[in-house]
């Protein structure tokens with residue numbers, strides 16, 4: 001996908017995550033915040049070298065930028081992060097694949113321990129940002145990033161993310177970010193999406209070795 005970028009459809013109905021995340025929150029978050037990042041990105045890249053790049057390429061190319069390109073990074077990063085966040089959540093009961101399950105046991109001991117560390121990362125991210133489950137060559141870790149930053153910009157394979165900007169929870173939980181994290185991480189994480197992302201990384205590693 002290169003410019004003009006479009007607002008990717010949500011993978012579920014806007015009320016599908018209620019009451020953990022209300023339709024009202026999803027509506028504002030998706031139609032106002034996410035859409036504004038898309039619209040702003042399209043204006044900023046018009047007539048620049050970024051207009052013909054894919055979204056991921058723009059994020060990586062501008063990750064260390066300053067000035068005008070930093071603005072492009074902020075909006076491109078937020079478009080990518082939000083697309084990834086929606087797909088990290090699901091109202092369906094999902095299961096980790098056998099390879100993901102093994103990787104979770106190796107890195108954290110259990111899925112509950114993983115969730116506790118992800119919640120801690122989200123709680124302790126000062127100000128706006130994101131908490132992530134990532135994989136480097138199949139070795140899992142928890143990371144947190146500020147503002148529009150994303151581990152993907154450094155070539156790290158992202159498996160799941162949770163948005164800890166206030167706009168993600170304020171209407172439902174006011175300032176209680178820990179309550180939002182506890183509810184979302186306990187009920188809505190899409191382990192099938194995480195499993196697919198781990199599989200893609202394994203394929204990429206094999207393709208690079210051939």
Ligand SMILES: [Fe+2]
Nearest residue numbers: 033163165168
């Ligand atoms: Fe957000």
